Amino acid sequence: MRHFRPRQWSILLPLALISALISCGKTQSPAVPANPSMESKNPGEPTSAKDPLQIERSSLGDAGPGPSSSNPIPSQEPDPVEVVEPDSSDTEEAPVSLLLSEPEFERRAKLGHLVxxxxxxxxxxxxxxGAILQPPLIQVSVRRLERMKIISEHLDQLQADDPDRYQARVDLFNSIEAEPDLLRKMSIWLHGYLKQPTFDNPQAKMPLQVLKPEEIDQLASYVIQLAVEGVKQGVPTPE
Ligand code: HEC
Incomplete structure (x- = not known):
């Protein structure tokens, strides 16, 4: 009798294991088709990182708790293909480019703030x-960033309506068109504007500001930094 029982177990145990395995396979099988599709989304991720401008926000330099906890060494990875967190509404609005993580950019923006x-x-x-004659600088900066998205249409219009004005700065306009990075586009635009506010628009109301070339560099960086901050804070744009 004693010897019989273990043998009985030796038959029952494998049977129990096999049936357990089968039932496991059954419960897993519905999950299997779901997983590969999710996994195939993540490595590619080109859908959430819509364009190369949208890299991780940690490169903005503000050590927010979100990005730093998910990526302990953000400064070592300035690659544009970094995957963005899936809170797409946020990242879509605040364009971030490598420009923002350049130490030179930060240095210029700081000086631009002083200017x-x-x-x-x-x-x-x-x-x-400061004065309330005009909208705060952060508001006009955010609005300008918005307008950079449709600058090509504006320049086409300018070329048609005011060919002389267009020709006067054609090289600058061509480099705006050729630049794929929205913030760098904005930098080129600001250089034109701060040198001559009517450079691309005869109706521009801002009086000419007499600025040194290095002050223009610095202000351009500062205005871009303000625009990105403003978008993140949801700053309203003026009319
Ligand atoms: C004498 C007044 C005055 C001063 C000083 C002034 N601005 Fe302006 N600025 C204006 C006016 C007017 C506008 C047009 C407002 C509008 O379009 O809503 C404007 C608009 C702007 C815009 C938005 C332009 C656009 O089309 O997107 C920027 C950027 C700007 N100013 C930057 C600056 C900077 C940087 C300085 C300091 C160097 C400065 N402004 C100093 C009057 C001024």
Missing amino acids: AKRRCILCHKVDGR
């Missing part, structure tokens, strides 16, 4: 301080 506090507050508020 703006001296030179722009006659009409635009900067850091909440």
Whole structure:
């Protein structure tokens, strides 16, 4: 009797294991088709990282808790193909380019901030301080960033309506068109604007600001930085 029982188990156990395996396979099988499709989404990820501008926000330099916790060494990976977190509504709105992670850009923006506090507050508020004759600098910066998305149409119109004005800065307009990065496009545009506000629009109301070339470089970086911050904060754009 004693010897019989183990043998009985030796038959029952494998049977139990086999039936357990079968039932496992059954419960897993419906999940199997779902998994590969999700997995195939992640490695490719070209859909969420819509364009090469949209890289991880950690490169903006603000050590927010989100990006730093998911990526402990963000500064080592400035590759444009970095995968964006799937909160797409946010990332879609705030364009981020490698420009923002360049140390030179940050340095210029800092200096531009100082120039703006001296030179722009006659009409635009900067850091909440200054005149209210014109919309705050952050608001016109966000609006300008928006307008850069449709700059090609504007330039086509300019070329048709005001060919002389267009020809006067044709090289600059061509480089705006050729530049794929939205923020770099904006930088080129701002260089034209801060040198001569009517460069692409005879109706531009901002009076000419007398600025040194390096001040224009610095202000362009600062205005771009403001625009990106403004988009992230949901700053409203003026009319
Ligand atoms: C004398 C007043 C005055 C000063 C000073 C001034 N601005 Fe302006 N700015 C204007 C006016 C007017 C507009 C047009 C407002 C509008 O379009 O809503 C404008 C618009 C802008 C725009 C938006 C342009 C566009 O088409 O997208 C930017 C960017 C800008 N200013 C940057 C600056 C910077 C940087 C400084 C400091 C160097 C500065 N402004 C100083 C009057 C001024």
